[in-house]
Amino acid sequence: xxxxxxxxxxxxxxxxxxxxxxxxxxxxxxxxxxxxxxxxxxxxxxxxxxxxxxxxxxxxxxxxxxxxxxxxxxxxxxxxxxxxxxxxxxxxxxxxxxxxxxxxxxxxxxxxxxxxxxxxxxxxxxxxxxxxxxxxxxxxxxxxxxxxxxxxxxxxxxxxxxxxxxxxxxxxxxxxxxxxxxxxxxxxxxxxxxxxxxxxxxxxxxxxxxxxxxxxxxxxxxxxxxxxxxxxxxxxxxxxxxxxxxxxxxxxxxxxxxxxxxxxxxxxxxxxxxxxxxxxxxxxxxxxxxxxxxxxxxxxxxxxxxxxxxxxxxxxxxxxxxxxxxxxxxxxxxxxxxxxxxxxxxxxxxxxxxxxxxxxxxxxxxx
Ligand SMILES: *[C@@H]1O[C@H](CO)[C@@H](O)[C@H](O)[C@H]1NC(C)=O
Ligand SMILES: *[C@@H]1O[C@H](CO)[C@@H](O)[C@H](O)[C@H]1NC(C)=O
Ligand SMILES: *[C@@H]1O[C@H](CO)[C@@H](O)[C@H](O)[C@H]1NC(C)=O
Numbered sequence: 001x002x003x004x005x006x007x008x009x010x011x012x013x014x015x016x017x018x019x020x021x022x023x024x025x026x027x028x029x030x031x032x033x034x035x036x037x038x039x040x041x042x043x044x045x046x047x048x049x050x051x052x053x054x055x056x057x058x059x060x061x062x063x064x065x066x067x068x069x070x071x072x073x074x075x076x077x078x079x080x081x082x083x084x085x086x087x088x089x090x091x092x093x094x095x096x097x098x099x100x101x102x103x104x105x106x107x108x109x110x111x112x113x114x115x116x117x118x119x120x121x122x123x124x125x126x127x128x129x130x131x132x133x134x135x136x137x138x139x140x141x142x143x144x145x146x147x148x149x150x151x152x153x154x155x156x157x158x159x160x161x162x163x164x165x166x167x168x169x170x171x172x173x174x175x176x177x178x179x180x181x182x183x184x185x186x187x188x189x190x191x192x193x194x195x196x197x198x199x200x201x202x203x204x205x206x207x208x209x210x211x212x213x214x215x216x217x218x219x220x221x222x223x224x225x226x227x228x229x230x231x232x233x234x235x236x237x238x239x240x241x242x243x244x245x246x247x248x249x250x251x252x253x254x255x256x257x258x259x260x261x262x263x264x265x266x267x268x269x270x271x272x273x274x275x276x277x278x279x280x281x282x283x284x285x286x287x288x289x290x291x292x293x294x295x296x297x298x299x300x301x302x303x304x305x306x307x308x309x310x311x312x313x314x315x316x317x318x319x320x321x322x323x324x325x326x327x328x329x330x331x332x333x334x335x336x337x338x339x340x341x342x343x344x345x346x347x348x349x350x351x352x353x354x355x356x357x358x359x360x361x362x363x364x365x366x367x
Contacts, residue, residue, distance in 0.1 A: 027319035029362045036073055037062060041353040043101035044284070045336035049109045050126055053340060053349055055358055056103040056113045063103060063113050063124050063131065066358060069343050078115060078122045078131050101335060102161075106154040108174035114150055114161065121152075121161060121172055136163065136170050137179050151237060155196040155217065162191040162204060169194070169204065169215060182220055184213060193238035193249055199262050205235035205249050212238075212249070212260050225265045232258045232269050240287045242308045250282040250295055257282055257295050259308065270311035274302055276326025286348070288339045288363065294348055296337040301328040303337065303348055303361060316361065318350070330355070 035042050040057035042064065048054050053066040061078040100116030111124040121134045152161040158171035158180070167189050171180040184191050189209025197203050202215040211224040212235060227235055231254060238249035246268070248259045255277055259268040272280055274297070281298035288294060294305040301318040302325075323329040336351035336358075346363040 024314060024316045025319075026316060026361075029365065030319050030359055031071070031362075032320070032357050032359045033066060033071055033073065035064065035356045035358065036075060038356070040064075040356055041333075042351045042356065042358050043335050043353055044103045045338035045349050045351060045358070046103045046105055046111070047338060047340055047342065048111050048126065049105050051342040053338070053358075054103045054105075054111050054124075055336060055351060056100060058101060058116075058353060061115070063111060063122065066349075068340060068345055068347070068360075076124050076129060076131050078113070079133055102150060102152050104152045104154055104159070106159050106174055107156055108154075110174075112152060112154065112159050114152060119163070121159065134172060134177060136161075136172075137181065151193045153194045153196050153202065153239075155202065158217070160194055160196065160202050160217075162194060164190045164192055164207070167191060169202070171217065180220075182215055182222065184209070184224075185222055186211060186224060189213075193236055195238050195241065195247060197241055197247055197262060198244055203238060203247050203260075203262070205238050207234050207236055207252070210235070212247075214262075225260065227258065227260075228267050228269070230254065232256065232267060236282070237284045240285045240293050242287065242291060242293070246308060248285055248293055248308065250285050252281050252283075255280055255282065257285060257293060257306075268311075270306060270313070272297065272304065273313045274300055274304065274315045274325060279326065283335045284337045286337050286339045288348065289341050289346065294337055294339065296334045296350055298333060298335060299327045299331065300325055301332055301334060301352075303350060318352070318359065318361075 037060045040060040042055040043058045046054045055064045062075045065074045100114040103113040106112050110126050113122045123132050150162045150164050158173050160171050167184045169182040186209040189206035192205050192207045194204040204213045210229045211226050214223045233254040234252040236250045236252050240248040245262050246259045256269050256271045280300045283296045283298050285295045292305040301321040303316045304313050306313045332352035333354045338349045340347045347360045349360045
């Protein structure tokens, strides 16, 4: 989802700085699951239509299924296809997935993942276990459609994906397998996080355009709402809706989670209150059953949540960490975070990519 090298370098430069304990230390409630593929680097997380947890690897061509009842892990291979040699926007890179960080459920009952620099969409058919790969029609645009920094969302009829470097949002129809392409009006806007909201529109962030977009998927009309920059800067992942009118998104640079009212277009912004969080890089957000918004922080091994009405944050230490803040040691790269309320569970799942593991935190004691 993000340029990893840049953040690793930042982290290495800043390690060893001051320590202050976050609010909650609760290590009994954590469970860690090591991924079977060495150096796979799990990144995003989602709940499937089958109530299983799914993650995808940054560095391996697989979609991973975790059974929340047994903790059993199953992997599905993404076939390596060359769409057409002439259509590749990059030289051949040895068949290795590079930096895809998104897995999402489709409303057709299947799971979808991006393939990173291969610029394709992978569909895991949950009935057959077969993964198919689909190539968007616009892979030849001059700047390429590198999906390194992208996201997806399953709408009622289409899987939507942002092709960030080409300023494009694409829709893949579940039934016909036809693509539609929507050009974002602002050049260099880098469309990224997205959610099909209760108003029937696809809302998305423009990470470099510093705007929130709204796509009418019927007419193709895109409205754009500038964020109050720099209070709100680099809107990133937008996955939470609350109260029927608010959409919430993480902000890398303003170190915050912000909201936009879908009807008044007013913004709310809550700064991360963890100690030394200036470069925490809030990454992904998710809503729990108590209507709390949780978010991951790329560089700090914490899980943080807040009620949308007050923004009052609680920070929970992820155990197996020597130093929590300002940059955690060891640096584990916490990106994925996903609430899970199925099978009688009440959990927050998270990924720690560099340690090749998925963890979960039980919200109820003694689960
Ligand atoms: C690949 O490029 C050819 C033209 O060179 C074009 O006709 C075809 O539609 C492209 N295919 C894809 C999948 O983009
Ligand atoms: C999309 O635009 C059409 C035409 O203006 C309108 O009737 C429809 O309600 C819009 N859809 C959404 C979700 O805003
Ligand atoms: C939204 O913002 C406008 C302009 O700043 C303001 O007049 C209005 O009261 C705000 N509405 C709410 C519900 O906060």
